[in-house]
Amino acid sequence: PFVIVCNHQASLDLMGMVEVIPERCVPIAKRELLYLGTVGWACWLSGIIFIDRHRRDAAIEVISRTASTMWQENVR
Numbered sequence: 856p857f858v859i860v861c862n863h864q865a866s867l868d869l870m871g872m873v874e875v876i877p878e879r880c881v882p883i884a885k886r887e888l889l890y891l892g893t894v895g896w897a898c899w900l901s902g903i904i905f906i907d908r909h910r911r912d913a914a915i916e917v918i919s920r921t922a923s924t925m926w927q928e929n930v931r
Contacts, residue, residue: 873901879930881921 859880861872876882886905889895899905904921906914 881925881930883918883921 859876861868882901882903884898884903884905886907888898888903889905891898904917906917908914
């Protein structure tokens with residue numbers, strides 16, 4: 856297992872990140888990306904798991920459920 860951290864500077868960086876992310880990888884992003892118009896829609900349609908950083912308890916719950924599912928399905 857490993858963690859890839861992408862600190863993108865522009866919305867076009869998202870397209871480049873798609874090329875370097877390995878198969879069977881579970882992408883997690885901040886919820887604010889949902890509101891970037893077509894980029895947000897593309898992220899949502901691609902299955903990215905969004906974390907609401909302003910609601911700590913909800914973010915922890917989402918990360919916990921994601922980690923549990925990842926462990927059960929043996930994905931990164």
